[in-house]
Amino acid sequence: MLRARGSGRRPVMLAIAGDSAAGKTTLTRGLVQCLGADRMTAVCVDDYHRYDREERAGKPFTALHPDCNHIDIMEQHLQLLSMGEPILKPVYDHSTGRLVRPEPVEPRDFVIVEGLLPLHTRLARACFDITVYLDPPEPLRHSWKIARDCEKRGYSPDQVRAELDRREPESAAYIRPQRKHADIVVRFAPVAGRVDPPGTPLSAELLLRPTIDHPELTGVLDAEPGAGTAMHLRLHRDTDGRPVDALHVHGYVSPEESQVVKKAIWARLGARAGDGLVDPDALGRLGGAGTSDPLAITQLLLLYHLLDADHRQAA
Structure with missing residues (x-):
């Protein structure tokens, strides 16, 4: 297995899983800035959403459901990254809710993979050296999500609360079970x-x-x-x-x-x-x-x- 930078060693893979607004990006950002972009690659697996925000509105599930995500492509890309191979990653623009042009990703010495479902499948989990699950109290996470989605994504507080209620069954079914794998x-x-x-x-x-x-x-x-x-x-x-x-x-x-x-x-x-x-x-x-x-x-x-x-x- 060869690393993209040609050192002959695979990159070190770290997964940070958790529900929406649990603090994954904040935790990741400090590590990336500390080690530097020349040594660290960060990937958000929420980019593997199958549908954009408008398309999801007519579906019987939310973005937390595996059927709403290209889990198979995510698995393939995690395997490639873990072997030091580059990928062409999809991109989901959270500010607009649209799927935009894919971007090339080169694995560096370290790869941090954060998002809703990085530990959902056995094959995905096998790609990681270290796995983390963020588990804030739900009332605190809800307050973080309301603040973030209203400030950065154009929602009203009532819209965010309604979406949290809609997501709760899938959060319990698919997101929180990843905790046991961390x-x-x-x-x-x-x-x-x-x-x-x-x-x-x-x-x-x-x-x-x-x-x-x-x-x-x-x-x-x-x-x-x-x-x-x-x-x-x-x-x-x-x-x-x-x-x-x-x-x-x-x-x-x-x-x-x-x-x-x-x-x-x-x-x-x-x-x-x-x-x-x-x-x-x-x-x-x-x-x-x-x-x-x-x-x-x-x-x-x-x-x-x-x-x-x-x-x-x-x-």
């Missing part, structure tokens, strides 16, 4: 029971399943004074009842306390990046002007997995 489940949310001031960054909970080798974080938490305030690791029961490590990253702590954790992780886990990072400050950037330390730490751990997988392939 190596890492990420939930950004307020801490239950806390009343924080407005503007407090959301905390993050990461379920680290033993399907891949995660970094040893105990040393980071134990060795750095104050690190345990910003982040802690606990044993948790997954939805299937099995024990799993749950990493909690607190959004309410001071930037100085979060910086302790970020520096400690960089020192222990970020060394493999060497001088290859284009914009490390991109980690933690939100869609607007704000930043989030829990988001930055989540992206930093995903960056570790990308670089570790690349290092192991090189070896």
Whole structure:
């Protein structure tokens, strides 16, 4: 298998799945900006919609349904990308709801695939080295979707709420089941029971399943004074009842306390990046002007997995 850049190694493939407005693009954007476009290719599999917005209006299903997407073509393209081969990818323009001219995509050292259904089939899942599912609380995701679709896609709040209600059966049937296939489940949310001031960054909970080798974080938490305030690791029961490590990253702590954790992780886990990072400050950037330390730490751990997988392939 040859990589498109001719290095003789396949690219490292990362999937980020989740429902509409779950935060997939925000999570992806920071990683792409950090590693740079020369090393990172980002693909949105929502471009594989079978129908445009006008055509979907007359169909008995929504964009979340597999029958509304070219799943077979998506699978073929993921296989090609995983072997380092270029593809001619369809393009869905979310601002207009139309299918527009396809675009060529060249896989770089790393390929991030984000969207509604990247983990829907066994064949698609087999293409990935690391899989992530974003699982925000539904009321929070609904508020994000209303804000985004009204601002960027021309909908009214009532239209978005009606579409959310229409999509719910298919979300339950096709989107949320992908959660069980993820190596890492990420939930950004307020801490239950806390009343924080407005503007407090959301905390993050990461379920680290033993399907891949995660970094040893105990040393980071134990060795750095104050690190345990910003982040802690606990044993948790997954939805299937099995024990799993749950990493909690607190959004309410001071930037100085979060910086302790970020520096400690960089020192222990970020060394493999060497001088290859284009914009490390991109980690933690939100869609607007704000930043989030829990988001930055989540992206930093995903960056570790990308670089570790690349290092192991090189070896």
